[in-house]
Amino acid sequence: MIVMEEAAYGYGTEPLLADLSLQLQPGSFHFLTGPSGAGKTTFLKLCYAELLPTAGRIQLLGVDAAALDRDGVADLRRRIGVVHQDCQFLDHLPTSENIALPLTVSGRATPDQAANLSELVSWVGLKSRAHALPPELSGGERQRAALARAIIMDPDVILADEPTGNVDWDMSLRLLQLLVELNRMGKTVVIATHDLALIRAAKSQVQARVLRIQGGHVTVAGADL
Amino acid sequence: MTALGDILALLEGDAQADRVVPRTGQAARLSLATSAAMAFLAVFAMALSMASGRLADRWSDALARSSTIRISAPAAELEAQTWAVLTVLEQTPGVESARALTDEEQQALLEPWFGPELPVDDLPIPRLIEVSETAEGYDGDGLRQRLAAEAPGAVLDDHTRWRRPLVEAAGRLRLLGWVSLVLILGATGAMVTLAAQSALAANEQVIRVTRLVGARDSYIARAFVRRFTLRALTGASAGTALGMVAVLLLPGAGDSDSFLTGLGFAGSQWLWPLVIPVLAAITAFIATRVAALRTLRGLQ
Ligand SMILES: Nc1ncnc2c1ncn2[C@@H]1O[C@H](COP(=O)(O)OP(=O)(O)OP(=O)(O)O)[C@@H](O)[C@H]1O
Ligand SMILES: [Mg+2]
Numbered sequence: 001m002i003v004m005e006e007a008a009y010g011y012g013t014e015p016l017l018a019d020l021s022l023q024l025q026p027g028s029f030h031f032l033t034g035p036s037g038a039g040k041t042t043f044l045k046l047c048y049a050e051l052l053p054t055a056g057r058i059q060l061l062g063v064d065a066a067a068l069d070r071d072g073v074a075d076l077r078r079r080i081g082v083v084h085q086d087c088q089f090l091d092h093l094p095t096s097e098n099i100a101l102p103l104t105v106s107g108r109a110t111p112d113q114a115a116n117l118s119e120l121v122s123w124v125g126l127k128s129r130a131h132a133l134p135p136e137l138s139g140g141e142r143q144r145a146a147l148a149r150a151i152i153m154d155p156d157v158i159l160a161d162e163p164t165g166n167v168d169w170d171m172s173l174r175l176l177q178l179l180v181e182l183n184r185m186g187k188t189v190v191i192a193t194h195d196l197a198l199i200r201a202a203k204s205q206v207q208a209r210v211l212r213i214q215g216g217h218v219t220v221a222g223a224d225l
Numbered sequence: 226m227t228a229l230g231d232i233l234a235l236l237e238g239d240a241q242a243d244r245v246v247p248r249t250g251q252a253a254r255l256s257l258a259t260s261a262a263m264a265f266l267a268v269f270a271m272a273l274s275m276a277s278g279r280l281a282d283r284w285s286d287a288l289a290r291s292s293t294i295r296i297s298a299p300a301a302e303l304e305a306q307t308w309a310v311l312t313v314l315e316q317t318p319g320v321e322s323a324r325a326l327t328d329e330e331q332q333a334l335l336e337p338w339f340g341p342e343l344p345v346d347d348l349p350i351p352r353l354i355e356v357s358e359t360a361e362g363y364d365g366d367g368l369r370q371r372l373a374a375e376a377p378g379a380v381l382d383d384h385t386r387w388r389r390p391l392v393e394a395a396g397r398l399r400l401l402g403w404v405s406l407v408l409i410l411g412a413t414g415a416m417v418t419l420a421a422q423s424a425l426a427a428n429e430q431v432i433r434v435t436r437l438v439g440a441r442d443s444y445i446a447r448a449f450v451r452r453f454t455l456r457a458l459t460g461a462s463a464g465t466a467l468g469m470v471a472v473l474l475l476p477g478a479g480d481s482d483s484f485l486t487g488l489g490f491a492g493s494q495w496l497w498p499l500v501i502p503v504l505a506a507i508t509a510f511i512a513t514r515v516a517a518l519r520t521l522r523g524l525q
Contacts, residue, residue, distance in 0.1 A: 050437070070442055070521075070522070071441050071442070074439050076439075088433070088434045089434065090247075090431055093244065101245070105435050105440035105441075149438065153439070
């Protein structure tokens with residue numbers, strides 16, 4: 001799904017991430033962890049071609065990210081669902097329309113998907129909040145809406161950046177549950193988080209690999225978790 | 226992504242896509258009002274062009290008409306003076322041809338006034354010589370002097386010649402009208418570009434989010450292009466309608482030779498202003514599309 005070969009990235013002249021070589025297999029479940037500012041969000045941005053590596057190569061769904069034109073990037077993002085750290089909603093559209101946005105912009109919004117949409121909205125527990133505007137949602141509601149939007153296109157890969165960033169423990173577990181269910185449906189899942197308790201909670205439910213970013217390098221974390 | 230496909234998609238419309246980019250009330254009203262004002266001005270520029278065009282045509286027709294030389298002399302000298310005049314004319318540069326009218330032709334000219342029974346032969350009727358000029362024309366004063374010397378009874382009547390500079394002025398005025406139209410169109414394009422750029426800048430976050438969820442540039446551009454094209458079309462239609470009414474209400478006078486009273490459209494020329502809203506829409510379409518695609522390429 002995602003293959004990195006000696007990839008590196010730096011915002012300025014200083015490299016932030018270096019020498020990234022890894023493969024995320026289809027259907028795998030990964031946690032990405034590391035201290036704040038280590039580059040977790042940056043790593044995920046490389047995974048959906050918002051950023052291109054400054055060195056090395058990154059293959060996304062079998063294509064070289066650097067070789068994609070703008071339409072190619074757009075098409076790729078329809079196949080990779082992303083839960084952004086800051087959610088990224090259109091504040092003037094109701095939550096349900098925000099969730100359906102990927103369908104709308106890809107021209108795939110058809111009437112018979114209305115049923116799917118309301119099913120999905122119920123699944124993330126937002127049925128009663130579907131008509132609210134994003135700024136009117138609570139932190140946890142926003143996270144669930146973002147997750148719903150990430151999966152509405154039935155993507156092969158789901159990248160979630162701090163999906164439990166500002167919710168209580170019960171809600172964290174519920175969101176984790178949703179992602180585990182998606183993984184059982186065969187989707188590749190990557191969750192960036194610094195919440196070690198969440199990772200431990202997941203270990204009992206799913207075979208997860210933990211990637212740790214520290215000092216600009218990614219290592220597979222050992223048994224200290 | 227072809228321009229034609231975009232135009233078709235534009236006409237089709239997409240209510241959903243339209244909602245993605247929020248409406249900006251003030252920009253919409255301003256671009257609507259500016260398009261209307263520009264179209265209003267364009268109608269007048271067009272009316273000016275067409276009126277001066279008609280005037281120039283009419284006057285140059287008059288110029289093309291031959292001038293006449295009238296020879297009044299006692300019957301005995303008439304023949305000789307006629308020959309003299311024709312000889313002079315033959316040698317005058319700028320004269321294409323010259324010919325004395327026959328008695329029958331002269332009688333036909335006089336008939337409306339005196340009836341068919343006029344005994345031309347018995348009356349001291351002056352002889353008329355029809356002169357047609359080349360495109361350059363002749364030197365009227367020089368010819369007059371030579372005629373005075375060779376045929377004292379000859380009078381050159383070239384009353385249409387004073388119009389020549391007026392025809393030139395009318396032609397220039399027509400050109401100015403068209404130039405104004407082009408300038409108005411250019412100003413409309415610049416205005417739409419600025420309005421579109423500000424709308425794009427105001428919606429940067431919207432563009433970012435839609436890009437993130439997989440929108441292509443053409444999809445995002447279309448939302449803006451559609452909006453500005455429709456605004457330009459609507460505003461320009463209203464402005465054109467108002468302009469046409471204003472031209473229609475200009476006080477007219479029977480004598481359409483007068484420049485001011487002739488300002489307006491004649492007959493099928495009334496169809497021409499209908500082109501203005503179309504041109505405005507095309508201009509807005511191109512301006513917004515260029516602005517949008519350029520801005521989008523500059524964003525992540
Ligand atoms: N657009 C940018 N321009 C310059 N520097 C940036 C930019 N975005 C992030 N950085 C810097 O890169 C580093 C890594 O940022 P990143 O957002 O990837 O960290 P993170 O691991 O996701 O942190 P957090 O856990 O707080 O979300 C930080 O030091 C940040 O300041
Ligand atoms: Mg982050």
